[in-house]
Amino acid sequence: MNDFQFSNFKFVPLHILFWVGVWFFFVYFFSYNSTNSSYVFYFSSFLLPITMGTTYFFAYFLIPKYVFRSNYKLFIIYGIFAIVFSTYGILLTIFGNFIFLTNLKVTNVPPMSRNYIFVLILVYLVVGLVSFIRVLKKNSETIAKNVRLENKLLEGNLRLKDQELQYLKKQIHPHFLFNTLNTIYGFAIARSEHTPELILKLSNLLDYILYQVQKPLVPLQEELAHIEEYISLEQIRFKDTLQVTFKKELKSKNLQIPPMLFIPFIENAFKHGTILLGTLEIAIQIQASEETIFFEVTNTASKLNSNTNPIGLGLQNIEKRLQLLYKNNFTLVSEQTKNSYSIKLTIHL
Template sequence: MISDYLNKLVYSKGGRVLAHVVFWWLSLAFLMVFFARISSDYGFSLRFACLMLPVAMGTTYFINYSLVPKYLLTRNYGKFILYFVYTLIVSMYFQMWVIALTYISIAEYNYEKLGPVAGDFIFQPVGLYSIVLLGVALKLLRLWMKAERERAELKSASLEAALKLKEAELQLLKGQIHPHFLFNTLNNLYGLALEKSDVLPDSILRLSELLDFLLYRSNKSLVPLADEIKLIRDYIALEELRFEERLRLELDIQANGNDCSIAPFLLFPFVENAFKHGFMQDDQQLFLSISIQTKGERLYLTVTNSFSKAEKEAGQLGGVGLSNVRKRLELLYPGRHKLTIENDERHFIVNLELDLKPKDDAGSDS
């Protein structure tokens, strides 16, 4: 709170004016003491310092508010050095006028009253230009601090905008996943209804369990891995009711589901894609192998399914689901996943390796 108040004071107009006043009063005191080292006459040194101070002020302000913004900040260093030296020469010329004014007004044309400080042309610039250089250095320091503050604010604003964009994109992808899943499942139920299948009531019960996960748990950023696995099991059970003995399923799950968390609906699209694009319009035996394993906090998923020739010829093996989940992986697990998708003459194969460590832990290990 104190630091915020000081920042407001420093960067406010009144604060800057106060800083300038304090700086020049301190500079006057410094010049008085500095010049008195030769004569030990503080009265004369004070009057002489009062005459010299306007020279220091004019030189400092000309450098800070003309040369620095025009040449130094625009990286025109050659002109800055040239005009800087020229400014010092002009400043020395005004020093001579100050000495002449001192000789007239203070010493009353009496050289003996002039004091040794007025005649020391080496000693005078040391005190005078130490003030000028300090004023320029403080100006450059303030400009640097302002630039750093603006850079930090810009970085913070950029990060905030990136986070909002990321969140919006994630919500859009999740919104695409849910209708996609519901559309496919309702189509399956419609087919069972047309066939007047005896498994229709059990299918509806399975769908209600899936909807429970969809409506009440998928809005969380993370869910237990066990919940995602249960969702997959329920969906497979729903599809088994439809395909019956035509489906040859190999399910191998060796995962510590209660010890790890995962983004909801992240693994599900791989399984849904196998049923959606692998088993369409084909009366032959269908094969699906799903392996989910965890080793520590790393997850390994392999989904292998047969596919119809029509799907391969149409180039529709991937589908919307895989495209969306690939984008979600890039957003939620950047640098923490490895996804490979391939197919041979008979099988479509998906391999996913995923680091389930929380982001902070994953970052500290890298």
């Protein structure tokens, strides 16, 4: 009986209390319309071990070994054997008590103990009750176990998701930083007076990269402020050859987004945009509400060069990151025309 551990002593008092209650129930039942208390006492006492043996055999052996494993054929076969043996034990109890306690007088036998069918029903009423509780308990344990397994799987998936997000961040941020440092290097070589200003702006962006991006979410307005910081840094580099428009329409001031969500798209526009007629034009637009965030960046580009707007490492990783963060609740569309290239991102919150 693998499922019934007698070494688990904390349940022993409960079992003893239960069987004491069953014995009193037998005494009460067989005392109906009878004054032979001595017969009722011994009859109930001899019937109790048969009931206990049958109950434990069904509830802690047959059901766990065959019903829980869906082997119903063997359960029925062994169940029939158990009923036969318990019937034999009940008959021995009835006739034994009749022979030794009544002087072979039927009138001395309590009415409720004369009928074998009543006694059998009473015994298997207890067997059925305990077996039902056993099955109910097993089902509860199985459900609880499945919930624990599901929670572990969910925790594992969340952990993997978080690790992948951190991996993507570690790729995106150095990529962005590398491009900015190249810009400062070029100004330093040229001994430009704007180099200190560039370094100061870079330090602000570094503060954002090193500290703020560790958070899962940041206020949207804070993200937009650092986008403006990055644009001002690029304006120093491009001087008069750059024209940037940045339109913002925020219907909610409490929105939060993952940090550095839009900067890689903007960086790509500066890096791969084409100066046409002496000017690199970049138009950035963001519209945000409680339900949707729409982001678009468009830059001048020449369609003659197929490599004008390649999907770089930063954009590949940001698309993977979007998939992890929003699954299928976003659309990312790029469009190439004769003189422009645009990316449109819509996020459904």
